Amino acid sequence: MGRRQPRLNDLDLSTTSLLQNFIGCFNWGNIDKSGYTHMLEELKQIEEKKEKALADFAQNPNIFNSLTLRNAIEEQIKIVKKISLELRIEQREVKSTIEGLEKELIPMKEEVSGYYDQRREMLKQKEAAQYCILKLRQTFVEMNSMYDEYVSLLNNAKELARNKDVAALRKLSHQQVEEFMLEWNHPYVKLSESITTLAFCLR
DSSP states (O other): OOOOOOOOOOSSOOHHHHHHHHHHHHTTSOOOHHHHHHHHHHHHHHHHHHHHHHHHHHHOTTSOOHHHHHHHHHHHHHHHHHHHHHHHHHHHHHHHHHHHHHHHHHHHHHHHHHHHHHHHHHHHHHHHHHHHHHHHHHHHHHHHHHHHHHHHHHHHHHHHHHTTOHHHHHHSOHHHHHHHHHHHHHHHHHHHHHHHHHHHHHO
16 A cells, blocks of 8 residues: 555635634633643644645645545644544633632621621721710710819808808809709719710720
8 A cells, every 4th residue: 555645635724714713712721731732733733744745746646635634634624623622621720710719708708798797897886985985084084073172162161261251151042052063973974975975986
């Protein structure tokens, strides 16, 4: 038997077009590097066979017939189908991996969402506590002022009693003392309410 002649593909299935299609598929997912290299080698072999066949055909136009052309086409179709199958398998694997990762992300997203909700609640409590502390400080200032007034009233009463100034003592009537005590109790009640509110904010 004579040497088997290279096969010629006279259809519009150039390796340049095939490469562009395959590269588009590769960009879809993370294709294995070794598989990618293998596919390129097969395409390169097709190109080399085609170039050799064209060169032989230029020297001897009668060496080809319809059978060799059909066999050449069938061989290239098999290679293309094989590569296409490998790509589909790879795409399914990548898709499955992506779906698995998305499922793993669901509880993580829920956890992050819960963390932000908790953080917002903590910030609200912090603002409420700061407001309560401000009110407490204001109440303490009021109470200190009232205390100074109370001490001054007692000192005046003692001084008048020591001097036996009955007329002046009468000016410090029972009604004036009661009014003062009411004013004294008012910030005390506010203080108690502020302490209760602060305890609620910090629990």
